Amino acid sequence: MMRLLLFLFWALIYLQVNGQDLRLWYDKPATRWEETLPLGNGWIGMMPNGGIYEENIVLNEISMWSGGVHDANNYNAYKQVSTIQELLFQGKNDEAEKLVNANYVCIGPGSGHGQGATVPYGCYQNLGFLNINFLHQQKATSYRRELDLKTAIAKASFKINDTTFSREYFTSQDKNIGVMKFSADKKKAISVAMHFYRDENVRSHQVQGNTILVQGTLPNGMGGDGLQFATKFLVVKKGGSILNYDNQIIIKGADEIVVYYAASTDYYGHDPLEYIEKQLAGKLDYAALKKKHLAKYKEVFDRVTLNINDQNPQHNIPTDIRLSNFYENPAQDNGLATLYYQYGRYLTISSTARNSDNALPPNLQGLWAHQIQTPWNGDYHLNVNAQMNHWGVEVSNLSEYHKPFIQLIKRLAKEGEKTAQAYYNAPGWVVYMMTNVWGYTAPGENASWGSSTASGWLCNHIWEHYQFTQDEEYLREVYPILRAAAKFYKHTLVRDPKSNYLVTSPSVSPENGVILPNGKQASVVMGPTIDNQIVRELYMSVIAADSILVLNDTFSGQLKEDLNQLPPPVVISPDGRVMEWLEDYKESEPQHRHVSHLYGLYPAPFISPISTPAYASAAKKTLEVRGDGGTGWSRAWKILFWARLHDGDHALEILRQLLKPALTPEGKVSAGTYPNLFCAHPPFQIDGNFGGSAGIAEMLIQSHENFIHLLPALPNNWKDGEVRGLRVRGNMTVDIKWKNNAVLDYKIHGQKGTPVQVLINNKYQNKII
Numbered sequence: 001m002m003r004l005l006l007f008l009f010w011a012l013i014y015l016q017v018n019g020q021d022l023r024l025w026y027d028k029p030a031t032r033w034e035e036t037l038p039l040g041n042g043w044i045g046m047m048p049n050g051g052i053y054e055e056n057i058v059l060n061e062i063s064m065w066s067g068g069v070h071d072a073n074n075y076n077a078y079k080q081v082s083t084i085q086e087l088l089f090q091g092k093n094d095e096a097e098k099l100v101n102a103n104y105v106c107i108g109p110g111s112g113h114g115q116g117a118t119v120p121y122g123c124y125q126n127l128g129f130l131n132i133n134f135l136h137q138q139k140a141t142s143y144r145r146e147l148d149l150k151t152a153i154a155k156a157s158f159k160i161n162d163t164t165f166s167r168e169y170f171t172s173q174d175k176n177i178g179v180m181k182f183s184a185d186k187k188k189a190i191s192v193a194m195h196f197y198r199d200e201n202v203r204s205h206q207v208q209g210n211t212i213l214v215q216g217t218l219p220n221g222m223g224g225d226g227l228q229f230a231t232k233f234l235v236v237k238k239g240g241s242i243l244n245y246d247n248q249i250i251i252k253g254a255d256e257i258v259v260y261y262a263a264s265t266d267y268y269g270h271d272p273l274e275y276i277e278k279q280l281a282g283k284l285d286y287a288a289l290k291k292k293h294l295a296k297y298k299e300v301f302d303r304v305t306l307n308i309n310d311q312n313p314q315h316n317i318p319t320d321i322r323l324s325n326f327y328e329n330p331a332q333d334n335g336l337a338t339l340y341y342q343y344g345r346y347l348t349i350s351s352t353a354r355n356s357d358n359a360l361p362p363n364l365q366g367l368w369a370h371q372i373q374t375p376w377n378g379d380y381h382l383n384v385n386a387q388m389n390h391w392g393v394e395v396s397n398l399s400e401y402h403k404p405f406i407q408l409i410k411r412l413a414k415e416g417e418k419t420a421q422a423y424y425n426a427p428g429w430v431v432y433m434m435t436n437v438w439g440y441t442a443p444g445e446n447a448s449w450g451s452s453t454a455s456g457w458l459c460n461h462i463w464e465h466y467q468f469t470q471d472e473e474y475l476r477e478v479y480p481i482l483r484a485a486a487k488f489y490k491h492t493l494v495r496d497p498k499s500n501y502l503v504t505s506p507s508v509s510p511e512n513g514v515i516l517p518n519g520k521q522a523s524v525v526m527g528p529t530i531d532n533q534i535v536r537e538l539y540m541s542v543i544a545a546d547s548i549l550v551l552n553d554t555f556s557g558q559l560k561e562d563l564n565q566l567p568p569p570v571v572i573s574p575d576g577r578v579m580e581w582l583e584d585y586k587e588s589e590p591q592h593r594h595v596s597h598l599y600g601l602y603p604a605p606f607i608s609p610i611s612t613p614a615y616a617s618a619a620k621k622t623l624e625v626r627g628d629g630g631t632g633w634s635r636a637w638k639i640l641f642w643a644r645l646h647d648g649d650h651a652l653e654i655l656r657q658l659l660k661p662a663l664t665p666e667g668k669v670s671a672g673t674y675p676n677l678f679c680a681h682p683p684f685q686i687d688g689n690f691g692g693s694a695g696i697a698e699m700l701i702q703s704h705e706n707f708i709h710l711l712p713a714l715p716n717n718w719k720d721g722e723v724r725g726l727r728v729r730g731n732m733t734v735d736i737k738w739k740n741n742a743v744l745d746y747k748i749h750g751q752k753g754t755p756v757q758v759l760i761n762n763k764y765q766n767k768i769i
Contacts, residue, residue, distance in 0.1 A: 104447065110445040651713050
């Protein structure tokens with residue numbers, strides 16, 4: 001009888017999971033970019049607004065970067081390092097900071113303070129816009145616009161009089177083209193005028209027959225030409241007539257129109273025109289393209305299913321209204337948490353290309369931008385943001401989407417050798433807080449935000465990829481990068497005269513500052529806590545990799561000796577918090593958006609309610625004082641912190657705040673989430689989406705303490721549910737079913753015979769797979 005009841009229960013759950021609605025939908029067209037629906041395949045992207053009378057589709061290609069390769073290192077900087085360190089030894093941080101700002105910054109304009117479109121650093125830019133004017137002007141009814149995460153296909157439909165108009169859009173996961181289909185249930189109902197436009201840098205714009213071909217050149221920021229780009233649109237109609245007028249294609253009386261779009265640049269080493277012509281060559285069949293797209297997409301998206309009990313499903317409510325309702329009462333819509341989690345996975349698949357050495361990782365905007373000068377250059381910020389973009393890929397069964405970021409790290413490691421020499425006369429490699437597609441590794445323009453080293457943090461991703469995949473061939477390939485990063489830190493650490501620990505100097509705690517005993521403010525310090533945790537983690541990774549690969553590297557022995565001379569991962573202040581700096585300075589911003597000194601809680605494994613409860617208590621108090629607010633990505637990180645502290649209800653509360661509608665009725669914008677579920681810093685930054693999605697996964701499963709912890713931070717409101725396909729360290733996949741907030745059943749898939757320890761319902765189990 002019990003077995004029958006269990007079967008019936010899980011049959012019901014199965015139906016719920018497979019019948020689960022994963023659509024964003026709206027009852028009106030988008031009126032601003034942050035309401036449009038993102039489509040992409042890691043190479044190109046498009047965002048249609050679903051306009052009734054005018055469709056405006058924002059187009060992107062992920063390598064559309066101005067600027068170019070240039071050396072911004074100050075090769076005289078190392079001559080000042082000992083003077084700066086001596087000032088820090090004496091507690092004269094403000095004087096040290098003046099020297100850092102004079103020497104330990106880049107030469108030239110650097111990132112242009114986030115406005116780098118016309119300087120050598122460059123910026124990520126949108127490709128342009130496809131504008132389609134529909135020659136019907138009557139009032140529309142029955143409007144619906146949607147994005148189905150299960151298919152990566154967007155749609156729009158409406159009625160005018162007795163005619164139903166339909167649109168369908170996707171960027172193929174099989175072939176690098178975008179597809180737009182416009183149809184109606186009455187013949188000869190579609191008449192349009194379409195044209196492409198871009199604000200600048202267009203060299204050639206040709207409209208001929210059923211094609212639009214555009215070529216251009218971006219500036220390199222040094223007075224010359226940069227990347228060459230090309231895009232082409234092929235319009236295929238059924239019925240009706242076609243003509244060209246000025247820069248437009250005009251079609252009248254068609255039964256159906258399909259637009260195929262391709263774009264590329266010479267960043268990849270090929271001629272962009274030849275490339276796009278090849279993509280659009282031959283007979284293109286819409287149905288066949290769609291079928292192959294779905295097969296390629298679903299083979300990765302369908303790896304993970306999540307269902308959380310939802311007594312009153314809200315999927316019949318438009319997503320923008322649903323977002324407001326969730327903020328008011330998250331308990332009424334567990335389905336939105338599921339939708340948001342899967343949206344993060346969808347954005348990864350859409351903004352990152354797999355199985356290619358040329359693919360670029362998602363930048364601050366993923367690959368979606370509607371401006372020439374994107375916010376903060378749309379680059380890769382390396383003091384949390386680019387890392388957060390990849391926090392969910394391993395656990396959410398998208399491991400191959402980590403590889404473009406790791407490929408970028410490999411390139412930075414080579415270029416960063418010059419930076420290590422320039423600023424410290426040191427071996428190994430280093431990169432500071434930002435980079436671009438050109439391999440920029442120098443510091444930023446100001447010490448307060450630009451002088452934190454990121455190479456150790458980037459090595460966390462190299463090591464985590466091995467932890468999840470157990471690929472020793474990969475580990476052997478990347479070991480020299482880990483080793484060289486550690487070599488830089490070993491060479492540059494100095495002994496703090498007060499504590500006698502080996503510490504970084506000069507450095508900063510990203511992007512926070514201190515109030516000195518003399519009342520002055522400064523950012524430059526020795527041994528900020530995040531550095532101490534990162535260096536410890538890096539040394540431990542190198543030592544472990546050496547052991548796994550049986551290299552018998554004498555360098556790892558030296559690192560073992562140095563581990564004992566590093567500061568502990570956590571120093572607790574007199575008021576019970578984790579100290580952000582090795583010295584207990586007064587904070588200039590007690591509720592700063594960065595909580596970098598909890599790096600040891602997440603992503604590192606140094607703070608745990610189980611193994612280091614005193615550290616965990618200090619971390620909790622730190623978060624309580626810091627507060628639950630912050631920018632979008634800051635809130636996402638706090639979800640992960642509370643998940644690691646095993647407080648699911650608090651993690652859910654931060655998720656509620658992350659999903660706060662960013663747009664007010666008065667038109668103001670605040671941190672939270674835009675109507676299309678893009679994260680608002682503000683403005684849009686995709687890291688909050690990825691971090692929030694990773695946080696939900698971390699609430700359901702953790703594996704960083706050498707055992708698998710099932711439902712470590714399950715909120716009370718997520719009473720019943722099931723998740724399938726989550727990944728854990730050790731190259732294993734886990735399915736979990738739960739009821740009344742307790743694990744009912746679970747399965748671990750991995751290499752047969754592997755011993756594992758599982759923490760389930762507060763009890764440890766040892767088993768063999």
